[in-house]
Amino acid sequence: MFDELLKELKRLERATKVSVPIRSDEKGYMDRQCPAENCEFLFKVHEEDWTNIFKDEAVWCPFCRHEAPSDQWFTKAQIKHAEAEALAMIEGRISKAMLADTKKFNRQQPRNSFISMSMDVTGSTKRTHVIPARAAELMQLEIACEKCSSRFAVIGSAYFCPACGHNSVLQTFSDSLRKIKAKKDSIPIVRQAICEASGKDDAEITCRSMIESCLQDGVVGFQRYCEGMYEPFGNSSLNTFQRLDQGSEYWRNAVGSGYEDWLSIDEMSSLVILFQKRHLLSHSEGIVDARYIQKSKDRTYKEGQRIVVTGNDIDHLVSLVSKLSNNIRDACDKIYSV
Ligand SMILES: [Zn+2]
Numbered sequence: 001m002f003d004e005l006l007k008e009l010k011r012l013e014r015a016t017k018v019s020v021p022i023r024s025d026e027k028g029y030m031d032r033q034c035p036a037e038n039c040e041f042l043f044k045v046h047e048e049d050w051t052n053i054f055k056d057e058a059v060w061c062p063f064c065r066h067e068a069p070s071d072q073w074f075t076k077a078q079i080k081h082a083e084a085e086a087l088a089m090i091e092g093r094i095s096k097a098m099l100a101d102t103k104k105f106n107r108q109q110p111r112n113s114f115i116s117m118s119m120d121v122t123g124s125t126k127r128t129h130v131i132p133a134r135a136a137e138l139m140q141l142e143i144a145c146e147k148c149s150s151r152f153a154v155i156g157s158a159y160f161c162p163a164c165g166h167n168s169v170l171q172t173f174s175d176s177l178r179k180i181k182a183k184k185d186s187i188p189i190v191r192q193a194i195c196e197a198s199g200k201d202d203a204e205i206t207c208r209s210m211i212e213s214c215l216q217d218g219v220v221g222f223q224r225y226c227e228g229m230y231e232p233f234g235n236s237s238l239n240t241f242q243r244l245d246q247g248s249e250y251w252r253n254a255v256g257s258g259y260e261d262w263l264s265i266d267e268m269s270s271l272v273i274l275f276q277k278r279h280l281l282s283h284s285e286g287i288v289d290a291r292y293i294q295k296s297k298d299r300t301y302k303e304g305q306r307i308v309v310t311g312n313d314i315d316h317l318v319s320l321v322s323k324l325s326n327n328i329r330d331a332c333d334k335i336y337s338v
């Protein structure tokens, strides 16, 4: 009586693979997700590059650099969709087979029998094909790896190329500058939100700490950038690039120019003050000491005062370290191209 159903079950048993296609978005990117449990970073890779540049053995997470074979990067949404589709398709095929059995059974009933029996199959799933997984929304930040040229897209930040694992110093630095600007620009909104939720004191403390952390981020970001760019010239000793005079000396030896050649005298003195302010925040809670006054030549403070970091300071820092980093990149490029 259930011939068709049994046949279909046998067929399903043999064909255990249901393949559910994945659609790419309108720009040709498809969704991927880091399989590391503590990361699960969502990103996109260009479909063509996924086929042509990416390797089966290893794909890297752009955020945490977790490494795994290429078949482990489906997003949770894609897996959920595939499971649901596979189930729908199997249900559809079973129900189709049962319907065929039912029709056959009902047809085989004797016409003029006193008792008549008929079967009915309930359930509306008649689908025997799968629907491809839709692509998630476009991601704003599109990046092309400077080493292997594969294209990927992320929300927020990315530090590594998913196709070759390359850590782009330039990319990371431009990311940290964007992050600093975004953080600084969101301070008024944060202030208002905290003010409404828990009062002016909390809002003031949080916003001050946010703006001071921008100074820290800018100095550390620039330090990492210099360390990365300096790598081909040899090792730099620890925290060299946190100290402007030392860093400048290193570059002068490596590429023939230093910070004083790239910045005006005024710009250089502002940068020294900003770096020294950051040093105070890290080492003495921002309280001015004799060393600060001597090193920064900042006459606006007396010993024992606490420094103030303003939005303008942050803008200034970002523009000065950007200017330096552009000059460093140009100088390095010139040396590599010779
Ligand atoms: Zn990750």
Ligand SMILES: [Zn+2]
Residues within 6 Å of the ligand: 145, 146, 147, 148, 149, 150, 161, 162, 163, 164, 165, 166
């Ligand atoms: Zn790459």
